[in-house]
Amino acid sequence: MVRLVYFAWVREQIGVAEEDVDLPASLITVADLAQWIAPRGSGYATAFADLAKLRCALDQVVVPFSTAIGEAKEIAFFPPVTGG
Amino acid sequence: MKRVSVQTEDFDPATAQSALEALHPGAISSFIGLVRNDGGIIAMTLEHYPGMTHAALTALADEASTRWPLQGVVIIHRYGRLVPGDRIVHIATASPHRAAAMDACAFLIDRLKTDAPFWKKEERADGSAAWVQAKGSDDAAAERWQN
Numbered sequence: 001m002v003r004l005v006y007f008a009w010v011r012e013q014i015g016v017a018e019e020d021v022d023l024p025a026s027l028i029t030v031a032d033l034a035q036w037i038a039p040r041g042s043g044y045a046t047a048f049a050d051l052a053k054l055r056c057a058l059d060q061v062v063v064p065f066s067t068a069i070g071e072a073k074e075i076a077f078f079p080p081v082t083g084g
Numbered sequence: 085m086k087r088v089s090v091q092t093e094d095f096d097p098a099t100a101q102s103a104l105e106a107l108h109p110g111a112i113s114s115f116i117g118l119v120r121n122d123g124g125i126i127a128m129t130l131e132h133y134p135g136m137t138h139a140a141l142t143a144l145a146d147e148a149s150t151r152w153p154l155q156g157v158v159i160i161h162r163y164g165r166l167v168p169g170d171r172i173v174h175i176a177t178a179s180p181h182r183a184a185a186m187d188a189c190a191f192l193i194d195r196l197k198t199d200a201p202f203w204k205k206e207e208r209a210d211g212s213a214a215w216v217q218a219k220g221s222d223d224a225a226a227e228r229w230q231n
Binding site: 081 | 117139204
């Protein structure tokens with residue numbers, strides 16, 4: 001079981017801020033997870049349509065989509081940041 | 085001295101300055117970011133990633149302290165709904181000499197804009213709202229601090 005968390009327009013398109021999911025063992029990388037979750041609904045499909053527009057973090061550390069999920073407990077998806 | 089705060093309430097820049105002056109540095113450099121009065125924008129809502137934000141800002145403060153001889157670093161960033169003219173972010177650095185204070189301050193705001201998990205949504209007078217897109221110029225500004 002991992003917690004998925006979404007921010008900004010990713011959260012708005014999916015419709016929830018966070019959810020707990022059981023991941024199939026076949027998912028190795030964060031990109032695998034994105035591909036697996038996209039068919040869950042139209043909001044997911046839209047949010048995950050272009051990974052180049054997304055960033056991800058494993059346990060609150062930003063990583064590339066090619067990173068192995070490993071033992072991560074929290075996986076976040078969000079747009080490039082715009083603070084400051 | 086290292087002070088990092090992620091908060092909804094406004095801040096008084098004089099508070100951070102006084103705290104840094106008490107360290108008897110030779111120089112204090114300070115940056116304050118405000119909500120711009122851009123055409124038609126009536127408000128801006130800042131969302132952030134609780135848990136990660138404070139850690140990301142603290143990591144930047146620590147990195148600045150390893151790169152420059154700093155006596156003190158203050159980073160304050162607000163979230164929630166703000167209107168034009170409101171203060172968003174305050175960065176202040178104290179060092180024995182001006183170059184270190186100014187460079188560290190510029191480093192912190194440049195890297196904050198690409199590393200800290202905040203997102204801005206702008207509201208316009210016509211009722212529309214849109215997420216601000218990240219700018220390539222921000223990436224370029226952050227990259228100049230690599231090496």
